[in-house]
Amino acid sequence: MPDLWMPGAIRADVGDHAPCDTQYPAKAIAHITWDRNATAAKPQTLVPFTNLEAYFTGGGVGMAPHILWDPFSGQFAQFYPADSRSKSVVDLAGGTRTNRAGRVVIQIEALFFPYCKAPDGKVYAQLDDTPCKGWQQLQDWVTSWGVPQAWPMGHPTDFSPHRNEHVWETEGGWYGHSQVPENTHVDPGSWPAFIAPAKPPQKPVYEPFPGTSFFTTGRKSPIIAAMHARLVAVGCNHYASPANANVWGPGDERSYAAWQRKLGYTSTGADGIPGPASWSKLHVPNV
Structure with missing residues (x-):
């Protein structure tokens, strides 16, 4: 099961948990706090994160979302577990239960x-112009709850409302507050684009040179076994026995010296101790 509480978020549980209507597809709702009215001519200072956290656990508890996200610092506070409804959108009696209409309905207030x-001294007109710190973690946690990375009513680009109750009830994904039925708010205005999961680093085809000091009598390693097999394959088999192929010993030293001589090394250059140049040419498979 995914994490009920977002990893790394301040856990500020306000209680009053209630189930969602799980017959509907999973959703997330994007809000901005919009706690001050500013203009290009008269910008205003951002309200501190701690002020909003205190508000949603105090006087504003009746409007608390699941997640408060600071896109400037990457801080998060969470007020409800993912499988509970929260209370950040209007929910009129008799209509679709907007705060609950989904397997989850995860609400985020940026x-x-x-x-x-x-705090960096810059003035920002749109949310997606901010540093959006923590967006990857937030996106991935929401996705882990089965919320599709899609905007069924369009990715918000302005403060215009676009509402369709049928789409809301039948399609999972992300919705702006401006797209939720029964509501009149027009936020968030914009929202960061989805980020593709980071690709894991590719494993090298060949084993990197482990260093000269690695090759000491009695060293046991799958790297030595892989080297042993390669020395045999290139015709440098001076092993007395195939036993203990993963342990460095005299047979390895004799066989590696033969490989060095095959490469043209002589004298101390063919002492049987691997060096980076000869190792790279042996093409020991990565283990």
Whole structure:
């Protein structure tokens, strides 16, 4: 099961958990806190994260989302577990239960308002212009709950409302507050694009040279076994026995010296102790 509480987020559980309507597809709702009204001519200072955290656990508990996200610092606070409804959108009696209409309905409030002056001294007109620190972690956690990386009513690009109750009830994915039925808010105005998961680093085809000091009598390693097999394959088999192929010993030294001589090394250059140049040419498979 995915994590009920987002890893790394401040856990500020406000209680009052309630189930979602799981017959609907999984959703996330994107908000901005919009706690001050500013303009390009008169920007205002961003409200501190701790102020909003205190608000959602105090006087504003009745409007608390699941997640408060600071896109400038990458901080998070979480007020409800993922499988509970939260309370950040209007939910009228008799209609679709907006706060619950999904296997999960994860609501995120980004700490932002248009033309806020951030701690870095810059003024930001749109959320997606901010550093968006922590967005990858937030996106991945929401996705782990089965929320598709899609905007069924379009990726928000302005403060215009676009609402369709049928789409809301039948399609999973991300919705702006401006797209939720029964609501009149027009935020978030913009939202960062989805980020592809980071690709794991590719494993090298050949084993990197482990260093001269690695090759000491009695060293046991799958690297030595792989080297043993390669020395046999290139016709440098001076082993007395195939036993203990993964342990460095006299047979390895004799066989590696033969490989060095095959490469043209002489005298101390063919002492049977691997060096980086001869090792790279042996093409020992990565283990």
